[in-house]
Amino acid sequence: MASYKHKKVMSIGIVNELTGLSLRQIRYYEERRLIQPERTKRGTRKYSFSDVETLLQIADKREEGVQTYEIRKDLQTSTKGNLKERMIRGQLNAHFQMNK
Template sequence: MAEDPSYKTRKVITIGVVSELTGLSERQIRYYEERKLVFPERSAKGNRKYSFADVELLIDIANKREEGVQTFEIRQDMLRAEKRKEKKKKRELLRGEINARFGIQKER
């Protein structure tokens, strides 16, 4: 059965549940939000909502913090990874445009 990509990214989990799942305090989770490491959505009443991907990210952040990595360094690593992902996406788009322009077909 194929995994639905939206299930991991849907922001439906409250901060209390995230705290239980990660072992982090609600204050730690809010701190990581302040440091721009995680980006919850807000409900109509202003409550934070997280996704399963956010939970995994918070666990990864907590593990790095236990190893002594500073939040600034974690943020810089996240930004570098984002840039790499963007560059890869641009290369793929350009490759597709070139292939389409010159009628190049992918071999299967």
Template sequence: MNPQDRTYKDKKVISIGTVSELTGLTLRQIRYYEERKLISPYRNERGTRKYSFTDIETLMDIADKREDGVQTTEILREMRLKEKKRESEKDLKKRMLQGQLNAQFKLGRGN
């Protein structure tokens, strides 16, 4: 994602301590979810983690699922499936738009 395309929710500017306060998760839990590849904080040149509001929403969702007994491997699998679906939908929209443009301007027909 291009940094200029990010919304305020996607900007990685929040410290791990603030994330812990906002979510009620311990620092250890947050780091564990990072180890399990459930979240990906930005790390600056000194290695300091920075999170976004989107990361916080993801952490809250993870915490809710963990309370319901869902394992982290299952959460990760679900997250990957959702991401694949989003990518497929984006690709379909792109192909549909290209088809509409081709039809509108009679492109791709040997003209």
């Protein structure tokens, strides 16, 4: 079961309120492939709490003068690390027949 943090349930308006970022900034970060909201059948963007956390990190880095391509590179590296960690944890759980 997916964690509540990763469920895409929030509209861009709610994300705007939570982060303080403008709608334009949020869309720009999507355009730059820093976040990947899901789309409903009607094309409405849906974000997760994890996306909100990522947007706040992006905003902090941008204030420090970090370019978007550098942020994307950092996000990709951390995502690969998280995936590797989950795979190892899964292998250990399977080997020792443990549950999370």
